[in-house]
Amino acid sequence: MTKPIRILVPVDQDAEALRIALGYAQKICEKFGPEVQDIVLLVHTKQQLDHTGLSQSLGAGHVKALAKGPISLSGGGRLHAETMKTWRYPPRKSVVVVYYAEPRILDFVDDLNNIAGVVVVPDIPAAADGWVARWGAIIHGQAQQAPPSALIDDPVFVRAIETLSSMINLSTGLGHPRDKAMANEIMRILRTKGHSDQSANIKSWAIRRGWRPDHAADLEALARKIWALRAKPSLSGIHDPEGRYRRWQADS
Template sequence: MSEIVRALVPLDSHSTEAFQTAFGYANAICEKTGATDIIVLTHTKQQLDHTSLSRLLGDGTVRALAKGPVTLGSGVRLHAETMRTLGWPQRKSVLVVYYAETGILDLADGTRNVAGVVAVPDVPGEADDWAKRWGVIIHGEDRKAPAPLIEDEVVVRALTTLSRMVNLSTGVGHPRDKDFANETLRILRAKGHADPTSNIRSWAIRHGWKPEHAVKLEEMSRKIWALKGKPSLASFHNPNERYDRWRRGED
């Protein structure tokens, strides 16, 4: 499991309560992990300048953030970044993701040198897949262990083998790795397993895939399970033996 601390604040994103709660979590994560910086992450600069977030931060803070980091009373440095400007932080940081949804949370999951992520969705439910992916702290609810994203153990073993075989830094970008992923999914489809597409991206990200590569795997899975008939395995090397190893839980 990742050591990154993740929290979801399912409150009205325009409210003072949501803002104070989100930054309460961010400051607590800084104290716990030794992170020195908090980054307010939005989709665009306009969301910082012309939304309720501007009011919550205060006009003076927003103007100061446009010029660079602001040092808070606690000594933590506050930054403002967008999906376009966010790079890998030089110092251990906590991301406060405002108006959180799948795309911006995938970006957060793919960012290095992050000690924590606090998500404040604008629309209820838009961060639920992310919360399920990690088993995050949900404000106002008891903490639960992360649930299995894919229940079918054979599919999980096949994907685990795939994750060991491909270069996770490039995902299915290399032709050989793309072929291996394609064969893995087609074997599972031919053997009658249920479509894992709805959870395969989150499963892959949880298990070390970069979000953009997990999306490619999701797209491949969707296409394969959309086939009208079971795919042929005739051109694959030892498909039945490979499947039997997944079924028996062997490497």
Template sequence: MKGFSMSRQNFYVSKPADAEALILAAEFSFDQLGVPESSELWIVTETKAQLRHTPIEQFLGEFQTKVLAQGRSLVSKGKPIRYYSSVTLPRSAPKAVILLLDASLRLVTRVDGLNGTAAMIVVPWLMEDVQGWIDAHGPTDILTNAQASTAPLPAPIVVSALKSLLTGINVSTGLAHPRDKDKTIDLFRILKKAKIPVDAEEVRAWLIQQKLKPTYADEIASIARDPSKVKKSSSGVAWAGDIISQWKTRSEVEANT
């Protein structure tokens, strides 16, 4: 399936951003520049104000921080260091190590969807803002070196249904086409009518693990939470009348192979 890269390394600090967490993450990120697969380091925050006059400025130095804030780069271990805010963040990050500071839900979702990233190090503002990212990727905690658990897999029949969905919609555009959105709504309405439990967060995590862009996974998970509240653009049903039986059979076959 065409999607974004999942080959990157994922790390986080298992507590909200404070001076200790910020500096520890910065030191760790600079160490990652020594990894051959990395090409540069990006420091990313929501706004430029989160860069200046902070523990990160104390770590980098006032002059160096000012250089980054002006859009210029520094060099460490022969590789460039750059700063981006949510306004200036590029759409791809070829082999970049990304240090995401004071990570908000909106910004961690954007950075999570960048193509080509070598490593992502997240220092959260609030832990709940990054829980969905943790559930999807199971990052390593740089404080303890322990790997976080990913979300549980959806029920086998739900996984079978989601696999059908991913082969039936344009995964490169999410639910931009009304037909793809209707197909998604129908899928979750069918599961709900059959009284099959669906956990939207499990669905989101599984979709991202299948290389679907996080923003598209969010769209699908939003529908999964309550498909009856989402309007369709057409009156027809996109799935065969016996689709539940098909999904059940496929899930049983896969369980035995």
């Protein structure tokens, strides 16, 4: 499966941001060919299409037309306008232009399937930095970045949470009590063995490995809770913590 192409158009492009973003979206469509002709302009709310700088960039005529359905773009492709409330899963493979991007709407997009590309335009500097680091996104005006880093540079920690990922149902995350208990045990063992807090990166790590963003956020919250404990947690009641830890060391 081809991975989505991910691009950031920095906020400092301002008035030109929409034109640049749509240009990138059309190039992604061209790369995929006839199977990808739909570009979705995604915002938080309908008001952002009607009463913001974005509406001025679109023009009143296009805003009115988009309210009725997709419009054809001069450079190719069909432009749709959607909000987080109205859009769920694209019926056809699409490119998404995310406007006024910040973590919540970017998590929403990361949870979608059938996406050929994502072009992100934040309205606040650094609002999409976590998403860029997560995916190693291309940044407009900058040289191509190296592939994304491992995010977590502790190999034993990584092996432990890889074990968790392989044993739970990723479609439900930590929703099942047994799976949450397993995650809790793993975090407690790692904390007790002196490993540092990885909660700042664990959500992105999990999303990159197939976790849904909301489930990855649950894993992050659990990690924060364990490392916020004043003292190292007790391992009593946990099955074979020493043996499990030795296996993570051996496999890392």
